[in-house]
Amino acid sequence: MALQKPYLDVPGTTIFDAEQSRKGYPLNQFCMSLMKADNRARFKAGQRAYLDEWPMSEDQKLAVLARDLNRCIALGGNIYFLAKIGATDGLSFQQMAGSMTGMSEDEYRAMMVGGGRSPEGNRYAGEDGDAQPQHQPQGAAGRRKEA
Amino acid sequence: MAHITASVYTSHVPAIGAAIDMGKTAEPYWQPVFKGYEASKQWMKDNPPDVVFLVYNDHATAFSLEMIPTFAIGTAASFQPADEGWGPRPVPTVVGHPELAAHIAQSVIQDDFDLCIVNRMDVDHGLTVPLNLLCGSPSPEHFSWPCPVIPFAVNVLQYPVPSGRRCFMLGQAIRRAIESFDQPLKVQIWGTGGMSHQLQGPRAGLINREFDTAFLDRLIDDPAGQATVPHIDYVREAGSEGIELVMWLIARGAMSDIAGGPPPRVVHRFYHVPASNTAVGHLILENQ
Numbered sequence: 001m002a003l004q005k006p007y008l009d010v011p012g013t014t015i016f017d018a019e020q021s022r023k024g025y026p027l028n029q030f031c032m033s034l035m036k037a038d039n040r041a042r043f044k045a046g047q048r049a050y051l052d053e054w055p056m057s058e059d060q061k062l063a064v065l066a067r068d069l070n071r072c073i074a075l076g077g078n079i080y081f082l083a084k085i086g087a088t089d090g091l092s093f094q095q096m097a098g099s100m101t102g103m104s105e106d107e108y109r110a111m112m113v114g115g116g117r118s119p120e121g122n123r124y125a126g127e128d129g130d131a132q133p134q135h136q137p138q139g140a141a142g143r144r145k146e147a
Numbered sequence: 148m149a150h151i152t153a154s155v156y157t158s159h160v161p162a163i164g165a166a167i168d169m170g171k172t173a174e175p176y177w178q179p180v181f182k183g184y185e186a187s188k189q190w191m192k193d194n195p196p197d198v199v200f201l202v203y204n205d206h207a208t209a210f211s212l213e214m215i216p217t218f219a220i221g222t223a224a225s226f227q228p229a230d231e232g233w234g235p236r237p238v239p240t241v242v243g244h245p246e247l248a249a250h251i252a253q254s255v256i257q258d259d260f261d262l263c264i265v266n267r268m269d270v271d272h273g274l275t276v277p278l279n280l281l282c283g284s285p286s287p288e289h290f291s292w293p294c295p296v297i298p299f300a301v302n303v304l305q306y307p308v309p310s311g312r313r314c315f316m317l318g319q320a321i322r323r324a325i326e327s328f329d330q331p332l333k334v335q336i337w338g339t340g341g342m343s344h345q346l347q348g349p350r351a352g353l354i355n356r357e358f359d360t361a362f363l364d365r366l367i368d369d370p371a372g373q374a375t376v377p378h379i380d381y382v383r384e385a386g387s388e389g390i391e392l393v394m395w396l397i398a399r400g401a402m403s404d405i406a407g408g409p410p411p412r413v414v415h416r417f418y419h420v421p422a423s424n425t426a427v428g429h430l431i432l433e434n435q
Contacts, residue, residue, distance in 0.1 A: 006379040007306075012350030013387050017306040025212055032211040035232055070348060079347040080207040080304055087232025093161060094423045097351040108352060112421040113176075116343075116354025123383045131350035138349065 009124055012131035016078040024076020027064070030054040031081035040088045069100050102137020149247070149325050149332040152196060153414070154398040155187075156366070156430040157280055159203060159339045161272040162423035164236055167279050180427055183417035184280045187431060190414055191281050191293070194433075196335040198244045199296045200251075200321065202397045203273035203339045204303045206231070209265075215305055216263035218317065220255075221270075221298035222248040229269035238275050239285050244295040247328055251297070254324035260317050270298055277339045280429075303340065303391050308378065311393045315374035318400020325401070338398030340391025342418075343384070344425035353386040354426050359418060362392060363430060367413060370399040388425075402434060409435040 007015040014020065021028075030051065033039045043050040051061045063071035064085065072082050079096075086096040098108030111117060121129025130138055137145065166177045208229045210216065226241040252264050274296070282293050302308055309317075318336070325334050342362065345353040362385075365373040374396050381390045404410050411432035419427045 006377075007382050010350070010383055010387075012348040013345065013382070014348055015306050015382065015387060016304065021212060021215075021305050028207070028212050032207065035208075035230060037230075040232075073347055078207070078304065081212075084207070084232045092165075092423070093346065097346045097424050100348055100351050102349070111352055112354075112424060115356070115420055116424075116426070117345075117350065117352040119353060119355045119358075119384060122350055122353065131348075131353075133349075136349050 011122055011125045011127070011129070011133070014073045020076050021078070022076070024078060026054050026056045027060045027072065027075060027077050028081035030056060030064075031077070031084040034084040034088050043088060067099070069096060101139070102141045103139035104141075107139040149328040149330055149334055151322055151325055151336055151401055151403070151434060152194065152333045153335050153431060153433040154402055154411070155277075155281060155335060155337040156395045156398060156428065157277050157337070157339055158341055158422065158425055158427045158429070159273045159276045160422045160425045160427065161206075161231070161276065163427075164272045164276040164279065165233075167284055168237055177422075179419055180422050183419055183427070183429060186415050187281055187429065188283050190431060196294055197332040198247055198294060198334045200299060200325070200334055200336045201274055201277065201296050201339065202299045202301060202337060202394045203277070204391060204394065205300045206271055206273060207304065208271035209268040209300070215302055216265075216300070217302045217309055218260065219263040219265045219268075219300040220248055220252050221265050221268055221300070222252060223266050223268070226268060226270045226298060228275055229271045231271050236272065236275055238279065239291045241270055241274065241278075241292060241298065242295045244297050247325075247330075247332065247334075248297045250328050251321060251324040254327060255317070255320045258320040258323065260320055265300075268298070268300075273339060274298055277337060299397075301394050301397070303394065306378075308390060309393065310378065311374040311376055311396050314393045314396040315370065315400040318397040319405055321397070322401040322403070322406065336398045336401045338395035340394045341385070341389060342392060342426040342428040343386050343389045345386030346388050346424055348387075350386070352424060354420055355384050355386070355389075356418075356420065356426065358384040359426050359428055363416065363418070363428060366395060366399055366430065367411075367432065370396065370405070374400075399432075402432060411435065
């Protein structure tokens with residue numbers, strides 16, 4: 001019998017389930033290693049060399065080097081682990097979350113102060129809310145793309 | 148015998164901890180958040196518990212992907228504030244209650260819930276931010292939390308996480324365990340996390356005030372009904388990290404009305420958007 005995964009049609013959202021966890025194990029454990037100050041220093045001193053110590057896929061390593069959190073998540077990363085990279089870079093959780101929307105830091109912060117992102121149009125794939133694929137990237141970056 | 152006097156529910160946003168640690172609580176952005184807890188701090192002083200049983204989740208801090216316990220009870224004598232990557236929070240060591248924790252572990256496992264027993268673990272913002280919000284920031288002269296705390300970590304990070312129904316039943320088992328402990332302790336049970344928030348992907352920043360309000364209403368008046376709500380409803384309506392709200396059902400299940408007692412008294416209710424990426428919700432229910 002197939003596993004139940006009723007969450008695959010939520011737009012702009014990747015649920016970290018057992019399958020994602022399996023794919024992302026080395027990526028997330030690399031992130032976990034950044035909990036130690038010595039490792040943070042070594043990583044900053046030579047990112048590629050540090051990543052090469054981990055049995056990660058090339059795609060995972062490139063996504064980390066690019067700080068492309070959406071790509072990291074697609075490759076099995078989990079935000080609470082990826083946050084260790086952000087901490088190493090001196091970023092807040094809000095800066096990290098915002099980076100996945102394409103919005104600038106100010107735009108994202110303004111959205112939150114204004115009450116956050118509405119669930120309208122963002123519950124199911126195929127609707128027309130701002131988190132849907134046809135509206136990426138969001139904010140000024142998206143408007144520049146259309147112009 | 149020990150008994151549960153009240154349950155407390157609150158979000159545990161890391162940025163709230165950072166605001167406290169960096170002295171930003173009076174800033175216009177943060178002031179409304181902390182104002183919502185003023186009455187709660189006074190209530191804590193007027194109704195001091197002997198022990199807090201604190202349900203929270205670890206955020207890839209004590210538990211990496213090496214081990215992913217669904218339910219973990221801290222039975223140690225003390226727990227250190229963790230370094231989550233920004234350095235450890237400057238808050239006191241959390242003193243445990245090993246005797247009560249061991250008693251609860253034995254009772255709840257015999258009641259068919261498979262707890263992971265943890266004798267060494269650091270505790271992250273999920274546990275220490277609620278302590279700050281309810282107890283204030285301990286002064287350097289009295290650098291300790293007001294009472295022992297039993298940490299109870301729930302996996303809400305890797306799916307599948309425990310269902311609302313199972314959390315609600317677990318709360319009932321915890322109440323039975325506490326009430327069979329042969330010391331006259333006043334115990335509070337806290338459920339933390341939530342409310343609506345999503346920290347990942349293009350849908351990051353989702354907030355759903357309507358869902359949160361309905362959740363608070365139903366948690367008070369119809370918790371058994373709320374416990375039947377499936378995960379997917381939380382994900383769709385309250386964001387992928389809004390699933391943390393199932394932990395509130397553990398605390399709610401431990402209240403005496405679920406075992407046939409009178410309905411609890413609503414002491415305090417508070418809701419505010421935003422704290423960083425998250426809707427802050429807070430509730431105090433007293434057993435009558």
